Structure formats: C-alpha cells, structure tokens
Amino acid sequence: MLDPKFLRNELEDTAKRLAARGFTLDVDHISALEDKRKTLQVETEELQASRNAISKSIGQAKARGEDTSSIMAQVGDLGAQLDAKKTELTALLQELNLLAMSLPNLPDDAVPQGADENDNVEVRRWGTPKSFDFEVKDHLDLGEALQGLDFKNAVKITGSRFIVMKGQIARLNRALGQFMLDTHTGKHGYTEAYVPLLVNEDSLLGTGQLPKFGEDLFHTKPATEEAQSLSLIPTAEVPLTNLVRDTIVDEAELPIKMTALTACFRSEAGSYGRDTRGLIRQHQFDKVELVQIVHPDHSMAALDELTKHAESILEALELPYRTVVLCTGDMGFGASKTFDIEVWLPAQNTYREISSCSNMKDFQARRMQARYRNKVDNKPALLHTLNGSGLAVGRTLVAVIENYQNADGTITVPTVLRPYMGGLEVIG
C-alpha cells in the first residue's frame, strides 16, 4: 500500500510513477473522492465534537446533583444527523481504502524503464553451459525413464500440474530442500521457521495477495457458513513476512532474517497452455523462502545480499545462471525492485527463472502495520520487507536432472548433495 499522503498531496506525480509500470491511475476520480472525503470528515467530526461536549456537561451537572433535563433537550436529532454522516463517511473511506489497497508499489528510481520482460537488464552471468556430446533429453523424459517422475498417477490422484516422485528422484528433491535450508541457516544467518501452510485473509492482505489476486490462490471451503475461509500459501513469504504484522520491533533486533522450506500452492489461473509439460509450472511445489525485515536505510543493500544468498545455492550446485533486474513493466505488484535469477536449462537451451528477489520497501509494512521504534525521535516507523526464493526446489530439481544427465540416461549427483543422498554418486 502506498502512503495515503501520495494520493492526497502528490497525486499527479504518483500517477506518473505508476504509469512507468503500466498502471493507469484515475486521477480525476480519486481527487473527486478525496475532496468529498475531506468535507464529510470535517462535518462528521464537528458533529461528534458537539455531541461529546453536551454529554460531558450532562455528566458534570449530574455529578453536582443538578437537573439535566434542559441540557438533554439540546441533544435533539444530533444523533440521527451524526449517524447519517457517519454511514456516508464510512462507505467513502471503504471505497478509498479498497482503491489504495489495489495500487501497486512505486518502482525504485534505479529500476530500468520498460514495458515487459524484453526490457529486463542482465546484471551478471555465472558459469558456462556445459556442452554435451550426445542429444540432451529434458527432465520429463529422464525422470520417467528412471521411474522417478510419475505424471500419470498424479493426474489420477489429483489432476494435471501435480507430480508423484519416487525413489532417488524423490530423495533428490528432499536433498535439495535440506541443502538449501542448511546453507541459509548455517552460512547466511537466517533462522529456520516451520509455518502454517494455510493462512487467513488478514495475512494475504498484508503481503498483497488480496484484494486483487485471490484467483491465483487455492481457498478452503469452510465447514460452516460463519467459519472463515483459509487459503493455501502461494509462497512462504506470506507466513514469514506476517510474523511482524501488527508489531513494533526494537531497532536492535534488526535485521530479522527468516527462512522456511514449504510446499507452495498456486492455481495458475490464466496460464492454461503455458509450460504444460513437466515440472516447471505446478500447482504444488517446494520452495525455500528467504525473508528479511530491515531498517529502511538498509533495504537496498539487503536486497543485494539476499540475492547473493540465493545465487550461492546455484554456485554450490555448479549450475550456470544469469541475474536480471526487472524493468518497471515486469515487476510484481508489491515490489519496488526485483532481481530474477535464471538457471540454465540445456533441454530448453535457455535460462529459466528459478528465483525472484524483491525489495518491497514499506509497501507490505504499511498494510501490515509492521513497525520499529525509531531511535532518532523514539517514534514508531514503518519497516522494510524483502523476500526471495532461495530457491524454488522443483525448478532446481529440473535444472539438476537436465544439467547433470549422462549419455546413458543416468543422473550424476552434484557433490554437495551427496551427503544428503547417503553418499550416492549416480542415479540410474
């Protein structure tokens, strides 16, 4: 959520900055609503003030034992007037709030201008794609041949875009998650967390999935009408970041660095026909998430650091990758700056996204009322939040299978994963 002051005092400038990311702000509509809000709010508060004053004098008169009937007569239809104004004001404020909650974050000044992914800018490249002296297969052919990936049974049990993994491939998937988690907790200073996979509406509003993107999520159907619906997390960013919702943390506790390995669930509404083959786009996949809650002065440095943490996993696995900074038009809803890390996939002969690391600045913090106590004036101030995948386990599995394939269809186990595989060197 943007600072409401932007919509009051810097509407034109805000509209310009949002236009850079392809979002059109209805300036006339908003300023009309704002004008109305201002007069309504002043009128309402004046009515409240006079009601409070009368009530107070009644209380004082009663305390002195005086007759209050003449003061009572002054009340008249004040209550009815107040109710009417209040109803009107509440509706207006709700409309404005929904509008504010639906606006994306402002891009950081350092983000390149652009319309779509073609305008993203590569910032670095690591490793060299291996040259194979045989025809490479994709992870689907390799996995099925090894009887490690079972798409047919997944369809039978649940439906498309789900997977059953078996044997050493299932273990490899588990090994990847464990390795990532151990690296981030052991080397990068993150605290491991076990978190709920089902979250409530407030959490989704806090991180920005709601009110706009509910259709991207799976929602539970409550047993009773009154019970609230819970939703499956699309990323551990939701529970991890919401840890600081409605809290004021001590500045000395910053930065807070959390990580979790969780399943993630995405409905993939609107992506029918895209990446239908294989593990790239699934309704359910494992991901190790990195979240940092930081002092506002340090969030850009923290983004660089967090991105490096994610990259280090690919380096340890010796998987070639490149890192791009997303242009204004390609960034996610809540991000002010985003690095995507893309891993080399030989079967597709291209780099594919495996991690997305974003500085949300105070966008989520304002929604969540996540604050710290500022040492300068001893007042609460909004925190900055960051998140990134470190990494998407399913896609990393794809990358390992494809990059480490041998001519005979076996898969060499990357060195760093062997301790997690009982010393196994080759899957086959």
Add this chain to the structure above:
RNA sequence: GGAGGGAUGGCAGAGUGGUCGAAUGCACCGGUCUUGAAAACCGGCAACGGUUUACCCCGUUCUAGGGUUCAAAUCCCUAUCCCUCCGCCA
C-alpha cells in the same frame, strides 16, 4: 464435544456507565550526580486521522463487528483468539 474464565499502551497490569486516553510498575528518552558506567533522584513518554507553516485544537481507537444510551474500556449480542476442568484423540 461439555462446563467455566479471560482479551486494556512496547511489555506487565489496575480500572464495572459520566472531566478515563486510561492508575501503577517495567522498558524507553532527557537531565542531575559520577573520571566513566551502574544505582539513586527529577522530568518526559500511546497510536492513528483531520485542520495547521507551526503550536494549539478536534476526532477515532481498551481483540473484531453489531446493539442499548445524551454518554460505553465498563451493559447486551455475535465472531476470533487464549486459559482452566471433563471427555475424546495422532
């Protein structure tokens, strides 16, 4: 599943219809003292919104949403969460 109790500032915890935005303690900030620190003492200290250059002033907020009343932290209803006892259970 049955019976009962609770939710108040950063934290702990008073407050049961009327100058209550709310005692007190801790924490925090400023000061005195000290070579420095600690202790002690003195003072300050809720958030959000409106108006304003600013001070002031006004409004809202005691888990959330409704209701009663001239007036609600306080009374009523509903929801959520926590605790205690009984039952059941991995």
